[in-house]
Amino acid sequence: MQPSGRVMNLRQVFVSVLMFGVAGLFLFMYLQAWIEEHHTASGEKLQQQIINQDSKLQLPEDLAMAPKNCTAANLSKRQTSVINSRHSREKARPLIEVASSLVRQLSEQQKMTKSFLNQLKQVNLPPAVRPLNKSLIIDGRWKTTDEAQEKRRSFLYDFCKKYNRENRLRTHLLHMVSRIYVEDRHKILYCEVPKAGCSNWKRILMVLNGLASSAYSISHDAVHYGKHLKKLDSYDLKGIQTRLNTYTKTIFVRDPMERLVSAFRDKFEHPNSYYHPVFGKAIIKKYRLNAQEEALKTGSGVKFKEFIQYLLDSHRPVGMDIHWDQISKLCYPCFINYDFIGKFETLEEDANYFLQLIGAPAQLKFPNFKDRHSSDERTTMEVVRQYLKELSRTDTQLTYDFYYLDYLMFNYTTPVV
Structure with missing residues (x-):
């Protein structure tokens, strides 16, 4: 060259x-x-949207x-x-x-x-609220309960129809169904909302599935750690879609502030080998001035005000937990068209009506015992007000704002602060 x-x-x-x-x-x-x-338009979220599109499930925004x-x-x-x-x-x-x-x-x-x-983003709401199969209801004692049920379902559907235009789908299908338990014998899907009767509901599902003869004989550990019940995300895509389209889907909710205070009392006011060292230590370290060495070491004694500081902090020292996460993020009520919406405030009546609807054994009734700390006073709005006295007016309002969607979706009255 x-x-x-x-x-x-x-x-x-x-x-x-x-x-x-x-x-x-x-x-x-x-x-x-x-x-x-x-x-906000990250590649991971785009991939999740593509997967949701491929699933051929028509989901709202x-x-x-x-x-x-x-x-x-x-x-x-x-x-x-x-x-x-x-x-x-x-x-x-x-x-x-x-x-x-x-x-x-x-x-x-x-x-x-x-x-x-x-x-x-051009996704649609699920089909209009489908009628409940009431062929197994043999008497008129459920008339009031049924009327309340229809109002709740219509209210939620109308809410989702109104607000879905302003929001976007950003969640993977498997995540949306990760809190839903499956009972195949009676074709039930139950979305778990902690502190809204979930322990006893899982006992009922175990009885319906033939895993126990009585809800009263199932221990707390068997309910929460026994892994006897399957979740919807354990099925393949076809199995998930089939069950979403054909099974009776139910969710039981609770006043957001009652649920929050109940979770705090359960996890932080009693000895707990998980929440104290994992959440308690991190909360005390970040939000308590001049914290004593013993508190930093054990994580015990978290105050409600400190817990709220953690909840409202966009840079939390430790992540969220299902016991105080929003219901809108646990069960996705505007994506999954729940057939039955129960409330903790009328828990036994709603639950026993639902058992009639799905053809449960006549002798099976929803248990009314408190799962843990049975000697404690139940968390009522009166109890909630006592805890709110520890907060400033601003923090109280911000806490209500944190659960704003839950208040709207399920037609709970937001207290005036």
Whole structure:
């Protein structure tokens, strides 16, 4: 090869490497700016939306609500990022002409991505509330209970129909059904809401499934740690879809503030080998000034005010827990069209009516005993008010706001603060 040819090849290689580097630099700058603006549309959520689309389940848009305010720290971080980005662009200005074609291609790709996302968002509500099969109801004693049930179902459906336009689907199907227990004999799906009668409901499911002869003979540990019941996410996609479409789906809910206080009393006011070392230690360490060494070591003695500080903190030292997470995030009532909505406030009446509807054995009645700490006073609104006295007016309002969707969905009255 002639020297001139070698020089020409070296020049071509150099130019190619330079162009590749410039393109990579500009691509990085572009993606950095794009990610700043569209950080919520992550690749993982897009993949989850695609999976949901492939499942052919017609689901409504999500009811997860965006935070109302940004913190000063977040604003400062974003401003810093913008400044750095502008500084990088100034340095790269001579190279803009070289990479302009790449920008145009990326812009077109961005438009295509937005178009595809918009297509994925065109999801529909489940079919209108289907009639309950009441052929097994043999007497008129359930008239009042039935009327209340129909009002709850219609109210929830209307709520979801009204609010789904403003929200987006962001959750994987398997996650949405991960709290749902399956009883195949009587074709029941029960979504577990902790502190709303869930322990006794799981006892009932075990009896219906032939795993026990009486709900009263099943211990607390057998209910929660025995793994005798299957969850809906353990089935394949076809099995999940079939059961969602054909089984009777039920959910039992409770006034959000009552449920919260009940969870706090259960997990933090009694010895607990999990919640004290995992949650208690982290809460005391972050929110208690001059905490004593013993409290930091054991995590015992968390105060309700400290617990609320943890709950409202966007940077919690430890994650959420199902005992105080929102029902809207546990059971997804606007995605899964529940056939029966029971309330803790009328638990026995609603539960026994439901057992009649699904053809349970006549002798099977919903148990009325307290699962644990039976000597404690039940958590009522009067008890709740005593705990709220520890909070400032602002924290009380923020706590209500945290459960705002649950209050709306199930037509609970939000107390005036």
